[in-house]
Amino acid sequence: MTTTKEPSRIAGIGVSPGIAIGPALVVRREVVAVTGITLANAAEVAAEIGRFDEAVSRSVAEVDGLIAGLTEAGNDEGLDILETQTEFLTDPQLRADVVQQIEEQFRTAHDALVGVTDALVQLFLNMDDAYMRARHADVRDAGDRILRHLGGRARQTRTYPEGCIIVADDLSPSDTIALDLTQVAGFATQMGGPTSHAAIVAKARGIPAVVGCVALLDGIKEGERLVLDGQAGELVLRPDDATTDIYREKQQHFAEQSAWLKSLRDVSAVTKDGCAVQLLANISEPADLDQVFENGGEGVGLLRTELLFLGRDSLPDEEEQFGFYQKIALKAGKRPVTIRTIDIGGDKEAPYLGLAREENPFLGYRAIRICLDRTDIFKTQLRAVLRASAFGNFNIMFPMIGSVQEVRAAKAVLQEVRKELAEEGVPFGAEMQTGIMIEIPAAAVIADLLAKEVDFFSIGTNDLIQYTLAVDRMNDQVAALYDGFHPAVLRLIARVIEEAHRAGIHVGMCGELAGDPHATRLLLGMGLRSFSMSAVSIPRIKQQVRETTLTDAQCIFEAAKGLDSADEIRAVCQSVN
Structure with missing residues (x-):
């Protein structure tokens, strides 16, 4: 039957490629509001605290049951999400903050929890780092679970029509775990980004997905036929038969291409003329390693450690940090893992540090600058990393370096910690x-001087682009100016690679540009041989490496050097893809 209404399209962000065609299943999140009820006396305060504690106990028991169910079924997927919820649910600071509001403001447990949860959610949403910003969903999901038990409501169960496309304002971490893959063909959300749980689960499970669809729920009716294009980042409403047929052909082509890319997992990233290239991944927690190895990654080029320090009210102690790093070491085995020391400040606020508010936090007191000033924090992290290095193949790197003096100061603290551990008889990896x-940009300009001080460079293109071009990539008014193909950025990258080679040290790249298939040949032509990226980007970069020669790559670089605009350079790079 031909659809009579004209097809319409909603643009979003494609976070998991593929084509889905099917009926819409519209999911709306329950809006949680503050009741405004004020408690009358001490007895009611005590009762509310008791109600909160009971709701938390029930929530923990519910999550434990879900974990047991996944474990019994031999399904590790989703365990990290549930374990994160357990950590939040049992966090003593959460209870302390809620109890404080109940006791001092005479708020109900419901209102106190809403206030505490909203503040934590806002903390994460204000972060510039996309991965950390997306973690607000973990906090919201766990808070909603406690609120449901406070209200005595049973967990909602859904039935999924065969081949349905889920349409929602957002999908909570719990929702993503519960997806019935035998029925769900894809999903689209109004909120979220490339690093949201919905996006991560979609990539891991091979489900087409589009996020960031503005006003999505307003234009779609339950059961209405949709086409979802996860590659283009587009949702087609009410497609006619001709449109549907076009997308069915695309669907078949994508399936064939995906099968071929999957076959590359266990083959080496080697150019046609025999040059080996190292493909690594950027991760934030132990569970991310599963996806790295499933996509053929050779190790970790960037372990962000901020997750340990954010969304809490006190510093993690040495033992907590050691446990985190040891888990990664044991899971990675002999594969290399490069750990970036704490990179807080700027967008990554840690209120318990008492940092002053700054006009330009990205240019202010952050990362290595805090570590060299607060050596107590720095040494605790270094002790934990060094201890865990005895169980794996760790390297360590310092962020936001701008001078030789900062490198020497950081190395001095590291050497001091090494000496202390040796005197205590504590084992650690001596080869780190x-x-x-x-x-x-200053570091790129003095790369020749810095190369004499370290064993390796890792080019972080996200900030390098932002600082070089004076562009806040989160500011919609200037975001279009943020471009890794800008000649100035590429000249700095080429200089860093050249100086690293001249000094005989290793050089890699861990920014988003490393995972852009259009930049692969250009970077190879510059001499880059180690790329670290999102795990799901690895197969496509491997494809690019295996389909080129160094001669071709060097020709592209030579051609790009003579061009004066990012568009021209990008066109040269894309013309051979």
């Missing part, structure tokens, strides 16, 4: 190499 992030 030391490197720095090249993300400040």
Whole structure:
């Protein structure tokens, strides 16, 4: 039957490629509001605290049951999400904050929890780092679970029509775990980004997905036929038969291409003329390693450690940090893992540090600058990393380096910690190499001087682009100016690679540009041989490596050097893809 209404399209962000065609299943999140009820006396205060504690106990028991169910079924997927919820639910600071509001403001447990949860959610949403910003969903989901038990409501169960496309304002971490893959063909959300749980689960499970669809729920009716294009980041409403047929052909082509890319998992990233290239991944927690190895990654080029320090009210102690790093070491085995020391400040606020508010936090007191000032924090992290290095193949690197003096100061603290551990008889990996992030233009300019101080460079293109071009990539008014193909950015990258080679040290790249298939040949032509990226980007970069020669790559670089605009350079790079 031909659809009579004209097809319409909603643009979003494609976060998991593929084509889905099917009926819409519209999911709306329950809006949680503050009741405004004020408690009358001490007895009611005590009762509310008791109600909160009981709701938390029930929530923990519910999550434990879900974990047991996944474990019994041999399904590790989703365990990290549930374990994160357990950590939040049992966090003593959460209870302390809620109890404080109940006792001092005479708020109900419901209102106190809403206030505490909203503040934490806002903390994460204000972060510039996309991965950390997306973690607000973990907090919201766990808070909603407690609120449901406070209200005595049973967990909602859904039935999924065969081949349905889920349409929602957002999908909570719990929702993503519960997806019935035998029925769900894809999903689209109004909120979220490339690093949201919905996006991560979609990529891991091979489900087409589009996020960031503005006003999505207003234009779609339950059961209405949709086409979802996860590659283009588009949702087609009410497609006619001709449109549907076009997308069915695309669907078949994508399936064939995906099968071929999957077959690359266990083959080496080697150019046609025999040059081996190292493909690594950027991760934030132990569970991310599963996806790295499933996509053929050779190790970790960037372990962000901020997750340990954010969304809490006190510093993690040495033992907590050691447990985190040890888990990664044991899971990675002999594969290399490069750990970036704490990179807080700027967008990554840690209120318990008492940092002053700054007009320009990205240019202010952050990362290595805090570590060299607060050596107590720095040494605790270094002790934990060094201890865990005895169980794996760790390297360590310092972020936001801008001078030789900062490198020497950081190395001095590291050497001091090594000496202390040796005197205490505590084992650690003696072969751990030391490197720095090249993300400040000053560091790129003095790369020749810095190369004498370290074992390796890691080029962090996200900040390097932002600082070089004076562009806040989160500001919609200037975001279009943020471009990794800008000649100035590429000249700095080429200089860093050249100086690293001249000094005989390793150089890699861990920014988003490393995972852009259009930049692969250009970077190879510059001499880059180590790329670290999102795990799901690895197969496509491997494809690019295996389909080129160094001669071709060097020709592209030579051609790009003579061009004066990012558009021209990008066109040269894309013309051979």
